[in-house]
Amino acid sequence: MDLPDDRRAPERTMRELDWNLLRTFVVLSESRSVTEAANRLRLAQPSVSAALKRLEARIGKRLIDRGPGLFRLTEAGERLKREAVDIQGSILRIATLMRELPDEISGHVRLAVASHVVCPLFDRVLAEFHACHPKATLSIDVHTSAEAVARVTDKSATLAVCLVRERNPRLEYSRLYREYFGLFCGPSHPLFGREGLAVGDLAGQDAVSFETDRLGDVLRPVTLMRAEARIGERVIGVSSHLEEVRRMIVAGLGVGSLPVHVAARDMAEGLLWQLPPHEALPAIDVHVVWNPRTRMNRAESSFLELLQAAIETTPIEARTYR
Numbered sequence: 001m002d003l004p005d006d007r008r009a010p011e012r013t014m015r016e017l018d019w020n021l022l023r024t025f026v027v028l029s030e031s032r033s034v035t036e037a038a039n040r041l042r043l044a045q046p047s048v049s050a051a052l053k054r055l056e057a058r059i060g061k062r063l064i065d066r067g068p069g070l071f072r073l074t075e076a077g078e079r080l081k082r083e084a085v086d087i088q089g090s091i092l093r094i095a096t097l098m099r100e101l102p103d104e105i106s107g108h109v110r111l112a113v114a115s116h117v118v119c120p121l122f123d124r125v126l127a128e129f130h131a132c133h134p135k136a137t138l139s140i141d142v143h144t145s146a147e148a149v150a151r152v153t154d155k156s157a158t159l160a161v162c163l164v165r166e167r168n169p170r171l172e173y174s175r176l177y178r179e180y181f182g183l184f185c186g187p188s189h190p191l192f193g194r195e196g197l198a199v200g201d202l203a204g205q206d207a208v209s210f211e212t213d214r215l216g217d218v219l220r221p222v223t224l225m226r227a228e229a230r231i232g233e234r235v236i237g238v239s240s241h242l243e244e245v246r247r248m249i250v251a252g253l254g255v256g257s258l259p260v261h262v263a264a265r266d267m268a269e270g271l272l273w274q275l276p277p278h279e280a281l282p283a284i285d286v287h288v289v290w291n292p293r294t295r296m297n298r299a300e301s302s303f304l305e306l307l308q309a310a311i312e313t314t315p316i317e318a319r320t321y322r
Contacts, residue, residue, distance in 0.1 A: 019091070021055040022084040028052060028064065029081040033071050106135040107299030112148035112157035113140050116242035117286065118262045119177045121319055122161065125307045132306075136299035144211070144240040145218060152291050158300045159290040159307075165218040174288045174311055177319040179259040180281040181222045183229060184272045188252035192273045199276045203230040208237045208248045208256035221282030222257045229277070231255055246272075259284075261321035 024041060028048070031037035038045040056063050063077035073081060109129075129136070143151065145164070151157035152171060167173055183202065185191050191201065207226065210219055237248040242258065249256040250271050258272075260281065266272040288311070290304060311319070 017058055018054075019087070021051055021058070022080075022087060024048060024051045025055055025063065025077075025080065026084050026088055029073055029077065029084075031071075034066070104135055105133040105298045105302055107137075107297035109136065109138045109300050109303045110157045111138065111140045112143050112151040112160040112162070114145045114148055114160075114162035114286070115142055115240065116246075116262060117161050118179075118259065118321070119161075119286070119319075121310055121314060122176060122307070125303075125310050129303050129306055133299060133302060136302070138303075142241070149289055152289050152294075155291055155294045158294070158296065159288055159304060161286060161288055163218040163284065164287045164289065170291070170293070172290050172292050174308060175285050175316070175319075176288050176307075176311060177321060178283050178285050178316065179261060179321050180283055181219075181225070181257045182260045182263070182278070182281055183225070183231075183255055183275040184249050184258055184263055184267075185255050185275060186250040186252045186272065187270065189255070189273075191255075191275060194273075197276050199229050202255060202275060205231050206254035207231050207233075207235045208245055208254040209235055210242075210245055210257070211238055211240045219257075219284065221284065225277065225282050226257065229275075259321070 024037070027040050028034065028037045031040060034048050034052070035045050038048040041048060052064065059076070059080065061076035061080075062074050063080060065072050065074055126138070129138075141151070141157070143160075143162075145160075145162035148157070148160035148162040149164070149168070149171070152160045153168065161176060164173060185205075191197060191205070194201075209226070210222075234254075236253045237245070237256075239245050239248070242262065245256055246258060246263075246266070248254070249258070250266070255275060260274070263272050263274070267274060288307060294300075296304070
């Protein structure tokens with residue numbers, strides 16, 4: 001719908017008015033001649049005169065009475081000066097505000113995480129990152145540790161949080177936390193709830209284990225603990241995911257190993273029972289892994305920097321979960 005004439009003129013002025021013309025006019029209004037204004041603006045006198053004529057044409061009013069010995073603002077010029085000075089101040093404030101405001105970080109961070117990483121420090125970094133950069137997004141994909149490292153190697157993941165068997169010289173590593181593994185059984189298991197058990201009481205029991213629970217793999221210390229307890233060679237259930245190993249242990253399929261701090265809630269709720277040994281438990285380190293050849297976006301770089309800072313400023317004792 002067409003605007004009426006009394007509204008069409010302001011709309012056209014808003015669209016067509018050039019701030020540079022207003023800036024030139026402010027300098028003209030504070031000068032005693034076009035020549036003086038041109039010197040202050042470091043422009044040629046004809047350019048300043050032409051700018052004033054264009055502004056008067058846009059406004060539709062004479063703004064400065066000028067002639068031999070005469071150079072003064074008209075009533076329209078006085079009104080325009082007040083508005084132009086105010087606009088100039090607003091533009092300066094905008095520039096200051098933009099300079100003081102840090103650039104907002106957006107972008108996506110893709111994390112490849114081993115099954116059931118339980119680390120309060122990592123959770124705190126997630127919370128801090130979101131608080132600092134609410135426009136950034138994250139995705140967390142659960143993989144085996146080997147798959148998580150592969151995602152970092154092929155640059156399809158920003159970083160991995162996982163166990164590390166062998167270090168790739170092309171990747172960077174930082175220990176995130178240390179956890180201790182114990183042996184557990186579920187409510188239907190014959191050893192559940194029995195006090196005073198010795199390691200020898202586990203001899204011959206069926207087992208549940210991780211796929212990496214082998215002498216040559218990353219959970220080798222856990223394999224040795226199981227061997228020292230002389231748990232039977234019959235492995236009833238195997239999984240690469242901690243949640244599924246836990247499920248099979250709770251269901252009573254056999255004795256299995258879990259990180260003690262992860263199993264704590266299930267023990268409190270009567271779903272798991274810790275078996276011997278209770279001392280000298282095997283320690284397993286969980287690492288952050290990233291590829292220095294990956295060209296990270298600002299969100300990815302910021303997340304990694306925040307995580308590294310948290311690791312470096314937190315003693316390993318505070319990142320050890322028993």
